Each structure stands twice: as C-alpha cells, then as structure tokens.
Amino acid sequence: MQFVLLIILLLAILLVIFALQNAVQVEIAFFMWQAEMSLALVLLLCVALGGILGALFSLPGLWKKNSQLKALKTKNKKLEKELNEIKAAHLETKNPEIVKKTQELPDSTLSTDLDTDAHDNRGQGPISH
Secondary structure, eight states, X not given: OHHHHHHHHHHHXXXXXXXXXXXXXXXXXXXXXXXXXXXXXXXXXXXXXXXXXXXXXXXXXXXXXXXXXXXXXXXXXXXXXXXXXXXXXXXXXXXXXXXXXXXXXXXXHHHHHHHHHTBOTTSSSBOOO
C-alpha cells in the first residue's frame, strides 16, 4: 500500500512539473469552436479522453471473457460431479466397504480419501487385488 502511495505521489509531482513547464497559452480550434487554454491542460485532457475511450472500447472484450469464464466454471463443476459419481461407482464394484466409508464423509474429502485408499501405507503404489 505504501509503495502505491509513493508511486501516486511521484506521478503527482511529475504532473505539477509538467504543468508549470507548459503553462503557455495556446488557441485550440475544433470545427467552429475555438478556445484559449494552457498547453498542459490541453495535453492532459487529450490523455484523459484517450484513456476513457480505450477503456470503453475494451469493455465488450472483457464482458465476453467474463461470460466464457462463467460458462467454463459451470462446466467444470458438472464434470467434477460426474467424475465423483464415476469414482464412487468404480469403488462400489471393487470394494463395497470403502463406499460405506466415503458416503459418511462430506463431498470435499471424497477425492482425497479415494486417493489415499488406493495406495498402501508404505507409499509403494496401488494395492494389487
């Protein structure tokens, strides 16, 4: 947080130096409209307008990516549910006692218990049947 404040302070100091060094008055003409203002103000307004336009033009892409992310998260949850059902069905055919034990546990611990039950206690790999 302090680093960000330091950067903001540094940028503010640079902005003041820029404004003081470019305080000369210039005439701006745009179609029929004319105005006289400082060069620093004109440049800062142009930079601000460019930033706003850039942000506006990037919004549709951000919305598209956000909707794609939501769709992928939904699909991921569906696939995780299917995987857990397949694991449970597989275990039921291999060892009915493990199925009883996993049905008593919450869903979040199901995948970790399945992984530990498939290996022997010595860490030498899967138990052969």
